Amino acid sequence: MIVEDTIHVSVREGYDVIIGKDLLVNTGKYLSAMFQERKAFVITDSNVKDHYLNTVLESLKDSGIDARFFVFPAGEGNKNLSTYESILNMLSENHCTRSDYILALGGGVCGDMAGFAAGTYMRGIPFVQIPTTVLAMVDSSVGGKCAVDLCQGKNLVGVFHQPSLVLCDTNTLSTLPQKYFKDGMAEVVKTGILCGGELFDLCCNFDIENLPKIISMCVEYKAGVVERDETEQGERKLLNLGHTAAHAIERCSQYTVPHGHAVAIGTSIIARASDRLGFSSTPISDDILSVLSSFGLPTSTEYSPEELLLASRMDKKSQGNEISVIIPEKIGHCVIRSIDFDVLSTIYEAGIS
Ligand SMILES: NC(=O)c1ccc[n+]([C@@H]2O[C@H](COP(=O)([O-])OP(=O)(O)OC[C@H]3O[C@@H](n4cnc5c(N)ncnc54)[C@H](O)[C@@H]3O)[C@@H](O)[C@H]2O)c1
Numbered sequence: 001m002i003v004e005d006t007i008h009v010s011v012r013e014g015y016d017v018i019i020g021k022d023l024l025v026n027t028g029k030y031l032s033a034m035f036q037e038r039k040a041f042v043i044t045d046s047n048v049k050d051h052y053l054n055t056v057l058e059s060l061k062d063s064g065i066d067a068r069f070f071v072f073p074a075g076e077g078n079k080n081l082s083t084y085e086s087i088l089n090m091l092s093e094n095h096c097t098r099s100d101y102i103l104a105l106g107g108g109v110c111g112d113m114a115g116f117a118a119g120t121y122m123r124g125i126p127f128v129q130i131p132t133t134v135l136a137m138v139d140s141s142v143g144g145k146c147a148v149d150l151c152q153g154k155n156l157v158g159v160f161h162q163p164s165l166v167l168c169d170t171n172t173l174s175t176l177p178q179k180y181f182k183d184g185m186a187e188v189v190k191t192g193i194l195c196g197g198e199l200f201d202l203c204c205n206f207d208i209e210n211l212p213k214i215i216s217m218c219v220e221y222k223a224g225v226v227e228r229d230e231t232e233q234g235e236r237k238l239l240n241l242g243h244t245a246a247h248a249i250e251r252c253s254q255y256t257v258p259h260g261h262a263v264a265i266g267t268s269i270i271a272r273a274s275d276r277l278g279f280s281s282t283p284i285s286d287d288i289l290s291v292l293s294s295f296g297l298p299t300s301t302e303y304s305p306e307e308l309l310l311a312s313r314m315d316k317k318s319q320g321n322e323i324s325v326i327i328p329e330k331i332g333h334c335v336i337r338s339i340d341f342d343v344l345s346t347i348y349e350a351g352i353s
C-alpha cells in the first residue's frame with residue numbers, strides 16, 4: 001500500500017481523506033481501527049460491484065467485520081427515491097442500528113445516494129466514502145453534500161452529512177471508462193482555474209503519473225473551502241464555477257449531457273464572456289478552452305442563449321430575479337456575483353461561442 005497523501009477536513013467532526021494505491025485491500029484495517037464491533041453495510045452499483053466489491057468484502061472479513069452489501073443498477077437514472085427506499089428497507093431488514101455504518105463504494109451517484117441514506121436513516125448513521133471515479137475523488141466524496149434526484153430536477157432532496165473517512169484508491173481509476181475519466185477532469189480543470197498556480201499548470205501539462213498528486217491538490221483545495229463554509233453560505237459557491245450554464249445545459253438536454261461535459265461547456269461560456277465583457281484582468285479564455293479540449297471535453301453547445309436563460313430561471317440556486325454566478329477574473333482568482341437575469345442573458349450571448 002502506498003499512501004500519497006492524507007488530508008484532514010476540519011469540520012465539526014473532522015475526517016481524513018486518504019489518497020493512495022492499494023487502499024481497497026486494506027479497507028478492513030482502516031475501518032476496524034475506526035469502528036469497533038459494528039456492522040458494515042456496503043452500497044455499490046452494478047458496474048463497480050464486478051470490479052471491486054469482492055476485494056472490499058474480503059478485506060472486511062479478514063479484519064473480522066460483519067458486512068452486508070446492497071447493489072443497485074448503475075447510472076444517474078437510479079439516483080432516485082425508489083433506490084433510496086430500497087436501501088432503507090435493506091438497512092432495517094438487516095437490523096442496522098445507529099452504531100453501525102455505511103460504506104459507499106463507487107462514483108458520485110453511489111456516494112450521493114448512500115450518503116443520503118446514511119444521513120437520514122435513524123436521523124443519521126456514520127458513513128465512509130470509497131470513491132472510484134475521478135469526479136467522486138476530487139469533488140463529490142468530500143464536503144458532505146448528499147442528495148437524490150426527483151423527476152423535476154437533480155439533487156432536489158438531500159442533506160449535509162459529512163463522512164467519517166474517505167479512502168481514494170487511485171488504482172481503481174484503471175478500470176474507469178474514458179468518458180467518465182473526462183467528466184472528472186472537467187471538475188479538476190474547474191478547481192485548477194479557482195486555485196491557479198501549480199494545479200492549473202499540471203492540468204495544462206497533463207501526465208497521468210501526476211494524477212494522484214492532482215487529486216490530492218483538488219481535495220486539499222475543496223477541504224479548505226468546506227472548512228470555511230460548510231453549508232454554502234458564501235465561499236463554497238465558488239465551487240460552482242461554470243455550473244450555472246452547466247445546469248442549464250443539463251436541463252435542456254434532459255440530463256443526457258453528462259455533468260462533467262456540461263461543466264466544461266459552462267466554464268468555456270463564462271470564460272469567453274469574462275474576456276469579452278471585460279471582467280477578466282488579462283485574457284483567460286484561450287488557456288481555459290485549450291486545456292479543456294486537451295482532455296477531449298466540449299467547449300460549445302448547440303443550445304441558444306435564450307434556451308439556456310429559460311433553463312437557468314428554473315435553477316434551484318436562483319432567487320427571485322437574481323442568480324449567483326462565478327466570474328473568473330484571472331486564473332487563480334474568481335469572484336461570486338449575484339446578478340439579475342438580464343445580465344445573465346448578456347453573459348450567455350457573449351460567451352456562447
Ligand atoms: N455531492 C456532491 O458534492 C457532488 C459533487 C459533484 C457531483 N455529484 C454527483 O455525482 C454524480 C456523478 O458522479 P460520477 O461521475 O462519479 O458518476 P457515476 O457514479 O454514475 O459513475 C460513472 C460510471 O462509472 C462507473 N464506475 C464507477 N467507478 C468505476 C470504476 N473504477 N471502474 C469502472 N467503472 C466505474 C459507474 O458504474 C457509472 O457507470 C452526479 O449524480 C452528481 O450530481 C455530487
Ligand SMILES: [Zn+2]
Pocket residue numbers: 187243259263
Ligand atoms: Zn459539478
